[in-house]
Structures are given as C-alpha cells and as structure tokens.
Amino acid sequence: MTVYRKNLATTLLCAAMLVALICGAFYMRPGLAASDAKAAVTIDNYAFGPGTLTVKRGTTVTWTNKDDDVHTVKSDEGPVAFKSQALDTGDSFTVTFDKAGTYQYICSIHPHMQGKIVVQ
Numbered sequence: 042m043t044v045y046r047k048n049l050a051t052t053l054l055c056a057a058m059l060v061a062l063i064c065g066a067f068y069m070r071p072g073l074a075a076s077d078a079k080a081a082v083t084i085d086n087y088a089f090g091p092g093t094l095t096v097k098r099g100t101t102v103t104w105t106n107k108d109d110d111v112h113t114v115k116s117d118e119g120p121v122a123f124k125s126q127a128l129d130t131g132d133s134f135t136v137t138f139d140k141a142g143t144y145q146y147i148c149s150i151h152p153h154m155q156g157k158i159v160v161q
C-alpha cells in the first residue's frame with residue numbers, strides 16, 4: 042500500500058512536470074508568444090498623439106482624452122474593427138491588438154482627426 046501511494050505521488054508529480062513543460066514550450070514558442078505590452082495615445086487639441094503608433098502583436102493600447110471636447114476612437118480601416126463610446130475629458134478607451142496589420146482610425150465626431158496603429 043505504501044509503495045502504491047509512493048508510486049501514485051511520483052506519477053502525479055511527473056504528470057504535473059510534463060504539463061508544465063508542455064505549457065512552457067508553447068508559451069516560449071517564438072511568434073506565438075503574445076506581448077503583454079502597453080502603449081498610450083493621447084487625444085489633445087483635436088489630434089491623436091502620436092499620430093502613428095507601432096506596437097507588437099498583443100499590445101494593449103489606451104487612448105485618453107485630455108481635450109476639453111468629447112471625442113471617439115473609431116476604426117476606419119484594418120483587420121479588426123473597434124469603436125469607443127463618446128470619451129469625455131479624462132475618459133479612456135483600450136483595445137488589445139492581437140492581429141498584425143495597419144489600423145487606421147478616426148474620431149467619428151471630428152473625422153479630420155486621424156490616427157494609425159501599426160501592429161507587427
């Protein structure tokens with residue numbers, strides 16, 4: 042009985058180690074490892090800053106409205122569409138970009154306000 046229990050414990054330990062190894066291998070696999078980076082865009086004076094932001098796939102981008110007027114962040118062209126609510130002064134909006142590509146976006150209230158996120 043004691044031997045059996047010892048074997049069971051060893052088996053479980055081995056299984057746990059195997060799972061950890063497999064998970065680790067997947068996590069480390071180049072190209073699949075998602076970035077958990079963060080980046081920021083400021084909305085001020087009727088403009089997005091920086092106008093073009095280049096990030097790695099998996100990056101979470103936060104737009105913060107520091108203007109006195111209400112703005113939105115709305116995708117215009119790109120792999121995935123996104124649209125914020127109306128952002129009042131101090132409000133923010135976040136999008137995590139999991140798909141590579143170029144995302145062009147505008148403020149739907151002031152369409153001359155344009156920005157671009159390049160996801161690599």
Ligand SMILES: [Cu+2]
Binds near residue numbers: 111113149150151
């Ligand atoms: Cu606007």
